[in-house]
Amino acid sequence: MKVRLPDGKELELEAGATAREVAEALGGRWPKQAVGAIVDGELYDLLKPLPEGAVVQLITKKDPEYQHLFRHTLAHVLAQAVREFFAKKGYPPESVKLGVGPVIEHGFYYDIDAPEPISDADLPEIEKIMHDILKRDLELRRYELPREEAIRRYQGVDPYKVELIQDIPENEPISFYEQEGFTDLCRGPHVPKTGMIPPHFKLTHVAGAYFKGDASRPQMQRVYGVAFRSKEELKDYLWRLEEAKKRDHRKLGRELELFLIDPMVGKGLVLWLPKGNIVREELMRFMREEQQKRGYQLVTTPHIGSLELYKTSGHYPYYAESQFPPMELEDEAYLLKPMNCPHHVRIYAFKKRSYRELPLRLAEFGTVYRYEQSGELHGLTRVRGFTQDDAHIFCTPEQVKDEFKKVIELTLYVFDTLGLKDFRARIGTRDPNSDKYVGDDAHWALAERQIQEAASEMGLEYTLEEGDAAFYGPKLDFVVNDALGREWQLGTIQVDYNLPERFDITYTGPDGEPHRPVMIHRAPFGSIERFMGILIEHFAGEFPLWLAPVQVAIVPITDRHHAYAEEVKKALSAAGLRAEVDQRPERMQAKIRDWEKQKVPVILVVGDREAEEGTVAVRDRRKKERYTAPLAEVVQDLARRVRERRLE
RNA sequence: GCCGGCGUAGCUCAGCGGUAGAGCAACCGCCUCGUAAGCGGUAGGUCGCCGGUUCAAAUCCGGCCGCCGGCUCCA
The missing domain is CATH 3.30.980.10 (Threonyl-trna Synthetase; Chain A, domain 2)
Structure with a gap:
């Protein structure tokens, strides 16, 4: 038999020869150093017979293979x-x-x-x-x-x-x-x-x-x-593994007093502590502002809905396994809402809609409840009650691609603002051999094409995963890894031709006739809980200034500096900054240590000199050097960083 | 839900058959100090819960609950 070497040379070997024979035929250092071979692009060992005519490239211990x-x-x-x-x-x-x-x-x-x-x-x-x-x-x-x-x-x-x-x-x-x-x-x-x-x-x-x-x-x-x-x-x-464990959001969540999951309240149910809630509120405020710029309207819907609603939507009994069981009264039944979509559909159906109103973008921070398997629960990243930064875009079929692209833009903007660079995009399509999906084939094919086109046109690299679609339509997901390398889905954008059909919603077109709108479900964060879990690990608890629960800690050197410290705090508060004065009877070194451990971005030390000059000594987490500057200047600088949502 | 492991003070952990300990945090006092832990004192626990074995259980055994790692699942 013959094989070829990477340089094009041909080698004549006995039938059934392996890469070992190739190494021996080559002689020199090869018999000793060869550990395997790449054969027609595939990794072979020295023991497996080579195929006739294969291109054989030997590898040594130096090669990654x-x-x-x-x-x-x-x-x-x-x-x-x-x-x-x-x-x-x-x-x-x-x-x-x-x-x-x-x-x-x-x-x-x-x-x-x-x-x-x-x-x-x-x-x-x-x-x-x-x-x-x-x-x-x-x-x-x-x-x-x-x-x-x-x-x-x-x-x-x-x-x-x-x-x-x-x-x-x-x-x-x-x-x-x-x-x-x-x-x-x-x-x-x-x-x-x-x-x-x-x-x-x-x-x-x-x-x-x-x-x-x-x-x-x-x-x-x-x-x-x-x-x-x-x-x-x-x-x-092993060292990096240990380091990664220090970033675990469950550990930091306790140390930084961000959140609590209390078995007495219930598994997978998050209690947000004051500090964590500040971060949560800031993220929501950020999303609200960005959505407002992009033409979304906020709505609010209740935490429960009648069973009829979910029967119409098709969610019940499809997902009975992962729902909290219905609350049954004498002649009615309600479900704790596992998703916000049906509520938003009913808002759409509130009145006759014109094509002129589309795209109609209804957004809500909607809290939903899902009965996840107990073994699945995991800190903030897998919980039983969570808040989606949800929105449903009702549009014409022609508008789908463009709207989809706008959502990709928003999602990328959010990720970029938070410095999340390590994510991958995944398009989930239908498994053609499964019958768990609803809706007709033509719609599915169209939606799958529109999503791929939108992603490509936005310059987004993605992987295609068959069988990963929602039961009502294909989707684009943004996936990140946590500190320990586990994958979590954050943002999601889904095209849905199904719910409009099931709820029989329409809009009146320019032709005066009723037409069926298309729905886009989307949540750039995915869920605020999971997103915060990932964010805590991403920043290792060191939130950028605009997100930090305590943005500035003021450390008076001795008791007699308390008055000036309070003055500093007043100036910071007036500029909208979250500041605290540390009046504990401790040495300043101890106070600095405690605030550092709390990962506060800025510590201002004030003593006689500062009080006299109207300055503050700045200890800024992002800078190595400490410096002293006039109070007004520092306030202005910090306020600007917060306003611009700088990463530092 | 399944398999394995773990559960001692608010936190981190020691004790592993003879009825509970340290450090940090908390509280009280002294100290008034120039950039990561000043000193002294006080208080705090039905050793996750229930049952069993034993003269004696935090310690051994069983069940339950919770947590951790993975698997399965994830609208």
């Missing part, structure tokens, strides 16, 4: 180690059943069905066994089996593997990797010897995971690990 190879092998080593771990407890090897063990960002995991639950406390022992397997420098062997034989070998031993084999497409080989009697069904690729795995890994945690991600299937235990090429990388990763 190396990491993928040893992380994958490490997953196998983990599975082998778990078998040894239980063998020591007297269990036979086949009592440890295996699911899948893939490579993930930073490391790997393996899904395991063990005879006894694996707990975090077992991980150090399993790690030790893994290190031992690396030291034994075991050779990996790869081979393929015909389907029937492969199934036969796991029949009655490991039902998970039998099913995984059955899932492999007919045209793909069924390959196994084996080291020291430990064999695993695996498509590879791997490093050829366990000794080639850098010993810089750590098992981080164990968690439950359903087989094949299906909640109706049995649950296995997923053991997670991280692995890097060098000790430094591992240390750095």
Whole structure:
């Protein structure tokens, strides 16, 4: 057989040759240094036979792909180690059943069905066994089996593997990797010897995971690990993880007294403390102002609605599982509102609408309640009662794209003002094989096209995700990661041809005839709760001046400076700034420390000199140097920063 | 909802069979100080809740509640 090298040279090899033979044919440093190969753009190991005529580029430990190879092998080593771990407890090897063990960002995991639950406390022992397997420098062997034989070998031993084999497409080989009697069904690729795995890994945690991600299937235990090429990388990763935990909005929420979730009030129900509420109010004020500039009108609707309303909208009983159950009275029933849309539709339907009124943009900070599964609740980012910066735009079909673009503009403006640069856009379309969607195909196709065009024309890069649409229409979501890398959806823009139909709303066109409007559902923040959770972590609690609960702390050096400190506060308050004088009987150093810990952006120290000159000593979080300036000047500067909503 | 872990003062944590401790915070007093912790004192807990084992339970066992990590879900 022949293969080609990146430089175009051809190599004649025996049939069934692998990248290892390529390395040997090349000679020189290659037999020693090659760890794998990129074959026609795909990562191969040194063990898998090459396809005829492939372009083969060898890789070494210096290439980034190396990491993928040893992380994958490490997953196998983990599975082998778990078998040894239980063998020591007297269990036979086949009592440890295996699911899948893939490579993930930073490391790997393996899904395991063990005879006894694996707990975090077992991980150090399993790690030790893994290190031992690396030291034994075991050779990996790869081979393929015909389907029937492969199934036969796991029949009655490991039902998970039998099913995984059955899932492999007919045209793909069924390959196994084996080291020291430990064999695993695996498509590879791997490093050829366990000794080639850098010993810089750590098992981080164990968690439950359903087989094949299906909640109706049995649950296995997923053991997670991280692995890097060098000790430094591992240390750095673990350090960054610790740092990230310090940003956790649940921790900062308590330390900075922003919010409280009290089990006595209810799971997933947020109590906003005075300081957190200031941030919340400022964000809402910001959104209100920006929406007003863009032609939105504010409305207010109640927290409940009759069951009939939701039956008409189609939400009930579609989402009965995630709703608080209806409140039933003698001859009527109400639902705590899980969304604001139907209420806004009824405002639209209040009177006959003309095409001249469109687009009609109705906005509301609407609080909704959803009965999220208890295991899903998470600080502010997944709650049971939350406030959407919601709006519904009623427009003609021709206006959809343009309105959609305007919402993208608003969302990007909001993100930009807050310095949120690390987000991705995702367009969710319909899964053509599912029947959970309502509305006709032509509308769906049109809406999906309009969204993609709008995003492209706004220069927005996006990914397409099939099956991610709402049941009533396709959508564009803005997704961010929290401090620990978990993904959360913030802003969302959705096109809906369905609700106007269900509520039979119309507008009168220039032709005097009734026409069906289109609805755009949109919420740039998504929910204020989730947005604040993300924002707290984004700023690590150090809110920009305009959002900071306490913007200025005034620290008098001694008691006799209290009067001047109060004067300073008065000047700041008059300019609309939130300032506090620290009159506690503490040393100024202690006061400064406390305010710094509270992440107050500006601390003003006042003593004899300042009182005499009418100045303040400024300690500004964004500047290294301290400086003294006339009070009036400082007030003016701070007020401007707030007015312009500067990020500092 | 499911799997695993955790739950001791407002916070961070020690104690892990012989009836509860530290630091910080709070409160009181002294100190009046020039840019990240001055000193002394006081008060604060049915050890998440319920039940069991034991002469004796914060400590061991079971159930429940809550939280954490993941899975599933997410209009």
